Each structure stands twice: as C-alpha cells, then as structure tokens.
Amino acid sequence: MTSVLHNRRTVLTAGGAVLATGLTGIPSFVRAQGLAPTRSMRGGSNNYLPGAPVVERIGAGGFWMTGTVRRAGDGAPLSGQRIQIWAHTTEGHERDPHSHGATLTDENGVFQLEMPQIVPAFGQPHGHLAYDSADFKTVFLRPVMRRAKDTSLEAHFILQPA
Amino acid sequence: MRWGTSILIWSILAIACAVPLAAAAMSPLLAWRQPVYIAAGFAGIVGMALLLVQPLLAGGVLPGLPPQRGRRVHRAVGWGLVAAVVIHVVGLWFTSPPDVIDALLFRSPTLFSVWGVIAMWAVFAAAALVAFRRRLRLHPRIWLRAHTTLVVVTVVGSVVHALLIEGTMETKSKVALCVLVLAATTKVVRDRKVWKTGLPPRPKTLGPDRRSGA
Known part of the structure; x- marks a missing residue:
C-alpha cells in the first residue's frame, strides 16, 4: 500500500481544504488538525467477503459509488488506498461474490467504482464499503440512498494509522 | 345480521387482506430476490393481514363467528400468526x-428492526399466555389484560415496523392495512373495557369474561 508523502500536491490540496473551510467560524487549522477518524457504521461489515479483487467495474455497471479517503488529523488525501464495495443490486445479493469488488483511490484520495443499480434490501436501499488493509485502522460504512431510484451513492473515509 | 351486511363485511375483510398481498406480488423488487427472501417477505405481509383478522375474531364482530366460535378460530389464527412470524424471521x-x-x-x-423484534417477542408472549393459560391460573380479567397488553405492543410494533x-x-395498500389493523384493535379493546378498574367475581367457567364487557 502506498505510504503518504508530503509532496507539493498534498500540501496544496490540504491548503485548498483549509481555505474552503476557512469561513465557517472555527479557525480552519484547528479543524484540520482535529479531523476525527470515521467510525464504522452499525451493520457496515454485514456480508463482508475479505479480499474483493480490484475491478474495472462490478457487473454491467450503471450505478456509481464514489467517495474520498483522507487521513485523520490533517485531512491529507490518501492515494492508492483499496476500498471494497458490495451491495444488493439488480445483479445479485450481498452475499454473492460477484456483488463484491474493490477500487483504488487516485492521487486526490478520490475513488469511484461503477456497479449495478443498488435496490432496496432489508428495508433500505444501501451499500457497503470497507477499508480493510494494513496501513490504517479498518472502517466499515453502510450509507443509505435518499431515494431507491438514485443512481449514485457516496461515502467518505477519514482513516487513522493502524 | 342481515345477509347483505354479512357479505359486505366479509368482502371488505377479504379485500383488505388480499389487496396488499396482490400489490406486493407486483413489486419490481421481487425480480432481484431469491425465493427464500420472497417467502420471508410475504410471511410478514400475511402476518399483518392476520393482525387485522385477530381482533375481529376476538371481538366476535365477524358475521357467522359469534364470540364462542370466533374465539376458537382466534386461537387457531393466533398460531398461524406465530408461524408467519417464525417463517418471516427464519427466511430473513x-x-x-x-x-x-x-x-x-x-x-x-435500522430502527424498524427494533420495532419488529419487539413485536415478535410480544406476539410470542401473547401466544405463551394462551398455551399456559390453565397452568398460570390467573384471574380471567388479569389474563385478558396481560394478553391484550402484549397484543397492543405487537400491533403497534408491527405497524411501525411495516411503515x-x-x-x-x-x-398505499400498506398504510391502509396498517390503519385498519390499528382501528380494529382499538375498537375491540375499547369495547371489551379490558382496563376497567375493579375485578368482577371470578366466573365459574374458564375463558375471557364478557359479561362486564360490551
């Protein structure tokens, strides 16, 4: 897994984040310093199958799972981090291995993976995401879609070193 | 009761139970679920329909099923309700x-799971009161209050769960069924004056005491 480097890009991005949050009242450097790690959501790890392969897309696609991965504390974007994604979709149940896939974050800490349309299961249209690699502590997320017809869903990770 | 009225009441009940099932059978979600998940879902809907039938039987308000006979059917349907809940949970x-x-x-x-599980334990407990009725030797009115309390928890829990x-x-059919379940339960519980203070003398025969009720 890529370790985090303080190169010019991350410093610039972090600087941009500081500027972006600068107008909210709290001194931005305090907020950035204190960026709390994301806690796992209840039920986030349900039907997790460790080691989902990195894929171009899951199944035939048509739905986008997007998000960001940043480091706790300074909020630096983390590149090359593997995010695993699974859901109940039009092409399979959460427990089906073919419903699982993984993707890597780009240099801005952004990830996006195309997957089949998520459909409501167990009462809510929701997806599952996992960060479960060596460098940072494991986090499981379970975001819920506002409407079942939505064709995208996002989730954001703030990770703390393992 | 006149013939026409009887047919009308039974027709309304049949429609109230059948429409939600038929509407659910047309759900697009079924295409992406395997049979066991579909069966579990429908067991839940059948359970909701039985929750509508139960108070009507207990209250003896269904034509052709006066209190005594109605209560026998009420007991059988009650076990059917327990079976529906078991199939629902096991299927899920x-x-x-x-x-x-x-x-x-x-x-x-998910909050609805909490309501569903509370309703499940309440309906199991209500059924247990029936199963151990003789052994418990409770005063019929106390027994009825306990049974009714558990039933009210079951009904409220199930309705919130479903909604x-x-x-x-x-x-729409789900909301309509839920409203009917709440209305039927409220009416029968109120008519039987379950929580009227003071205990009437213990009747000689076992069975819910209806003399002080409606």
Whole structure:
C-alpha cells in the first residue's frame, strides 16, 4: 500500500481544504488538525467477503459509488488506498461474490467504482464499503440512498494509522 | 345480521387482506430476490393481514363467528400468526444471517428492526399466555389484560415496523392495512373495557369474561 508523502500536491490540496473551510467560524487549522477518524457504521461489515479483487467495474455497471479517503488529523488525501464495495443490486445479493469488488483511490484520495443499480434490501436501499488493509485502522460504512431510484451513492473515509 | 351486511363485511375483510398481498406480488423488487427472501417477505405481509383478522375474531364482530366460535378460530389464527412470524424471521435469516442477528440483538442500524423484534417477542408472549393459560391460573380479567397488553405492543410494533420499511409492499395498500389493523384493535379493546378498574367475581367457567364487557 502506498505510504503518504508530503509532496507539493498534498500540501496544496490540504491548503485548498483549509481555505474552503476557512469561513465557517472555527479557525480552519484547528479543524484540520482535529479531523476525527470515521467510525464504522452499525451493520457496515454485514456480508463482508475479505479480499474483493480490484475491478474495472462490478457487473454491467450503471450505478456509481464514489467517495474520498483522507487521513485523520490533517485531512491529507490518501492515494492508492483499496476500498471494497458490495451491495444488493439488480445483479445479485450481498452475499454473492460477484456483488463484491474493490477500487483504488487516485492521487486526490478520490475513488469511484461503477456497479449495478443498488435496490432496496432489508428495508433500505444501501451499500457497503470497507477499508480493510494494513496501513490504517479498518472502517466499515453502510450509507443509505435518499431515494431507491438514485443512481449514485457516496461515502467518505477519514482513516487513522493502524 | 342481515345477509347483505354479512357479505359486505366479509368482502371488505377479504379485500383488505388480499389487496396488499396482490400489490406486493407486483413489486419490481421481487425480480432481484431469491425465493427464500420472497417467502420471508410475504410471511410478514400475511402476518399483518392476520393482525387485522385477530381482533375481529376476538371481538366476535365477524358475521357467522359469534364470540364462542370466533374465539376458537382466534386461537387457531393466533398460531398461524406465530408461524408467519417464525417463517418471516427464519427466511430473513437464510437470506442474510448477520442482518437478522443484529436485529435480534438490538444492534441493527435500522430502527424498524427494533420495532419488529419487539413485536415478535410480544406476539410470542401473547401466544405463551394462551398455551399456559390453565397452568398460570390467573384471574380471567388479569389474563385478558396481560394478553391484550402484549397484543397492543405487537400491533403497534408491527405497524411501525411495516411503515418504516422500504420493501415489496406497495405504500398505499400498506398504510391502509396498517390503519385498519390499528382501528380494529382499538375498537375491540375499547369495547371489551379490558382496563376497567375493579375485578368482577371470578366466573365459574374458564375463558375471557364478557359479561362486564360490551
């Protein structure tokens, strides 16, 4: 897994984040310093199958799972981090291995993976995401879609070193 | 009761139970579910329909089923309701074990699971009161209050559970069924004056005391 480097890009991005949050009242450097790690959501790890392969897309696609991965504390974007994604979709149940896939974050800490349309299961249209690699502590997320017809869903990770 | 009225009442009840089932059978979600998940969902809908039938039987308000006979059917339907709940939960467990374990342990992220599990335990307890009625030797009115309390928890829990779920049930027919279940339960419980203070003398025969009721 890529370790985090303080190169010019991350410093610039972090600087941009500081500027972006600068107008909210709290001194931005305090907020950035204190960026709390994301806690796992209840039920986030349900039907997790460790080691989902990195894929171009899951199944035939048509739905986008997007998000960001940043480091706790300074909020630096983390590149090359593997995010695993699974859901109940039009092409399979959460427990089906073919419903699982993984993707890597780009240099801005952004990830996006195309997957089949998520459909409501167990009462809510929701997806599952996992960060479960060596460098940072494991986090499981379970975001819920506002409407079942939505064709995208996002989730954001703030990770703390393992 | 006149013939026409009888037919009307039974027709309304049949429609109230059948329409939500038929509407759910047309849900697009079914295309993406395996049979055990579909069966589990429909067992839940059947359970909701039986929750509508139960108070009507207990209150003896259905034509052709006066209190004595109605209560016998009420008991049989009650066991059917317990079976529906068991099939619902077991079917969901086969579909996704961790989600059901979370629900049963009250650590699920979804609020409706909490209501559903509370309703499940309440209906099991209400059925247990029936099963152990003789052995418990409670005063009939105390027994009736306990049974009714558990039933009210079951009904409220099931209705909130169903309304919060985004599933195969079509919204309008689901809301209509829930309103009817609440209305029927409220009417029968009120008519029987279950919580009227003071205990009447213990009747000689076993069975819910109706003399002080409606």
